[in-house]
Amino acid sequence: MIRVTVTGSDLEGLLVEDPAASVRLLLPSPGERDLVIPRWNGNEFLRADGARPIIRTLTPLRIRPNVLKLDLEIVIHDVGVASRWAQGVAAGNPGALSGPGRGYAIDRSARAFLLGGDETAIPAISELLEALPTETPVRVCIEVTHPEARLVLPDHPQSTVEWCDLPSDGSPGDALIHRIKDADLDPGIRVWMAGEAGAMHRIRRLYFQDRGLARADAVIRGYWKRPRP
Ligand SMILES: Cc1cc2nc3c(=O)[nH]c(=O)nc-3n(C[C@H](O)[C@H](O)[C@H](O)COP(=O)(O)OP(=O)(O)OC[C@H]3O[C@@H](n4cnc5c(N)ncnc54)[C@H](O)[C@@H]3O)c2cc1C
Numbered sequence: 001m002i003r004v005t006v007t008g009s010d011l012e013g014l015l016v017e018d019p020a021a022s023v024r025l026l027l028p029s030p031g032e033r034d035l036v037i038p039r040w041n042g043n044e045f046l047r048a049d050g051a052r053p054i055i056r057t058l059t060p061l062r063i064r065p066n067v068l069k070l071d072l073e074i075v076i077h078d079v080g081v082a083s084r085w086a087q088g089v090a091a092g093n094p095g096a097l098s099g100p101g102r103g104y105a106i107d108r109s110a111r112a113f114l115l116g117g118d119e120t121a122i123p124a125i126s127e128l129l130e131a132l133p134t135e136t137p138v139r140v141c142i143e144v145t146h147p148e149a150r151l152v153l154p155d156h157p158q159s160t161v162e163w164c165d166l167p168s169d170g171s172p173g174d175a176l177i178h179r180i181k182d183a184d185l186d187p188g189i190r191v192w193m194a195g196e197a198g199a200m201h202r203i204r205r206l207y208f209q210d211r212g213l214a215r216a217d218a219v220i221r222g223y224w225k226r227p228r229p
Pocket of ligand 1 (some may be wrong): 021022040056057058059072073074075076077078079080081082083084119120121123124133222223224226227
């Protein structure tokens, strides 16, 4: 994971009310050094030449409106424009963001929270830990592909954090699902999970169909998609 801090006067007025929100990061197209700012046509961003810009969705972290800074934490993986960009970006390079997208509306009357996901969910889970009511129990389960992805998470007085190692021959979600399949889902629990789309689909089926969790009590989001073989 690489943390990139974004700054600039355009951040003035950026209001992110809920944790686990999103922003979209514009990346330079292949062969171009400069950013070409696209236009919103009411439906999608397009460049003047009609081409689709390269845009990736990330979690806006630690927004500090007084100093006009926010952090992005980007998972480094084998291939990927954002992943490569994060490894090469240097102080002073231009950047462009749009957003924010909606975050998680916390139910402050919840009896307990269950948070889960993979490395891409760590920034959002960090924010959730800072925002959830301090008197409510929070169980956190995070699947990691590499042991060094275990980061120090913000302190929450009622939280327990469990890291689950994905075996090298496993599919995304295997270790997480093994850990959370029998989790307490009794009334009053609220679930937030994010990670690979297929893994989240399996968790939705498990929780909604097999275990009868009400859909309104859970947010389970695909954050990235492993290509089908
Ligand atoms: C609301 C929201 C918030 C998000 N927040 C964050 C965040 O804070 N930090 C973050 O790192 N990601 C976050 N993501 C996920 C991120 O948008 C994707 O992982 C994105 O695909 C990364 O772009 P890339 O250019 O590196 O890879 P891409 O060019 O999109 O993908 C290239 C290849 O890499 C694979 N791939 C993509 N991501 C991963 C991964 N994480 N691990 C392994 N393989 C991968 C794809 O399957 C594809 O085969 C978020 C997504 C959403 C929807």
